[in-house]
Amino acid sequence: MAPERRRVVVTGLGVVSAIGVDEETVWASLLGGRTGLGEIRGFDVAGNAVTIGAEVDVGPLDARQKGKLRRADRTLRFAVEATRQALAGAGWLTGEEEGDEEGDEEGGGEAPVLPIGSIWGCGCGPAGTLYESHRRFAEKGPAGMRPSTVPNCMANSISAGVSIRFRLGGTNQVVVSACTSSTNAVGQGFRAIRHGYADAVLCGGVDAFFDPFYYGVWNNLGVLSTLPDPERALRPFDADRAGTLLGEGAAALLLESAESAARRGVRARGEVLGYGESSDASHITSPEIAGQVRAIRAALADAGIEPEDLAYVNAHGTATESNDVTESRSIREAFGAAADRVPVGATKSYFGHTLGASGTLEAVGTLLALEHGVAPPNLNLDRPDPECDVRLVGVEPLPLGRGPAMKNSFGFGGGNGVLVLGRAGD
């Protein structure tokens, strides 16, 4: 007997990013070609060769979040806000519940438990808390370590914090696979719903790591762009690209079985049609074509489509020398002649490279592109690299044909995750 395969729709979107903390602002920024990159202001960047990043303006969060949450780790604050947007958009929240849940970690007992899982992708864990805890340890030794250090430093404090605040009673876990983390999270949630293990899963991605330690070590890795102008420094697929730049943020997709969405009478914002994953099994930081192609082909097969059916590819597109050429060759190999036709765009030039959040942030952008029928411009693609032999979206918005989109994530560690996303109603 063939395994059950249910349709999985997206009923809610949430986004916290340097180009907006609501989907309307994010879409306006994407369509208008406005980057979130700028000089970092959140901490003292002295001593770093590169000083540019995509920082979130927490003003809207400060206005909304109270009490304990206001003082929580930045990753949890971002995750809670992305969750709130996604649950509210999917009709799971009433305004009354919101106020109670956001400030209180133990007081959620009054609200009913919702039949929703919480799977988050995160590359760095609660980075700010980890940094502060290590700093205190270096200063004071064990005497500096408060009892709450243990739960506050857990990577799964993110999915747990979201689950407790919003009373999400399904699975509660964090996937850690660097830049592929949250694409893997969506893939897991998708499979759980498709095969009947869950009716609804909140799939999120978050990373907030602009602290002297994390930013510093990335700086020293040598993959960050040293171009001085924040507007021009991150250039995916451009011959003059000089590396990636980091960003912080969170995004959440509320995945739900089509039956559940219909039963609740909520509108689908899109659909997850397929998912593929693989490991390069070769090198900790160098990407490999064979592994990427396996993940792309697995996603296409899972969705039951051919490359020529795709309307758009949202690339991993980090703007490093290594990624962009490898990814282009992988797309070419997996797509064949269809690579001449399917437009490829990258949106890290807007969000920055948000590591574990990048999969879901860029998936939200991809779903919005499908919904509007337009791909955002490839910022700074002034001189397409001839080594990147795919059809690239240009520096103007590109109207999209009908058909689904592909979202690629290829992480350090060699983990690859690929989603096939569809328009609602197609």
Add this chain to the structure above:
Amino acid sequence: MSASDDAGRAEILGRLGAVIEESASEDVDWSGVTEATTLDSFGFDSLAVLDLIFDLEQEFGVQIPAETMLSMKTVGNLVTFLAETGGEEKGG
């Protein structure tokens, strides 16, 4: 109660404020706090209470059993406990 006892309690109250403002998981406005203020009003959950005990032990050089902490209702109860058991300046 002598003037020096009052001064001692006021000094402990000031140091207590600094600890609670630091260890509370919510923002605390200590300026309106008196010895009659209840400890519940600071909104410590079970985990934050452990942090508070840890921070008080560090600051005042005392041992505070959890059940003792939980038995205290007001800021005044806590000041009395600290005045009786320690309250010396933190060493080192």
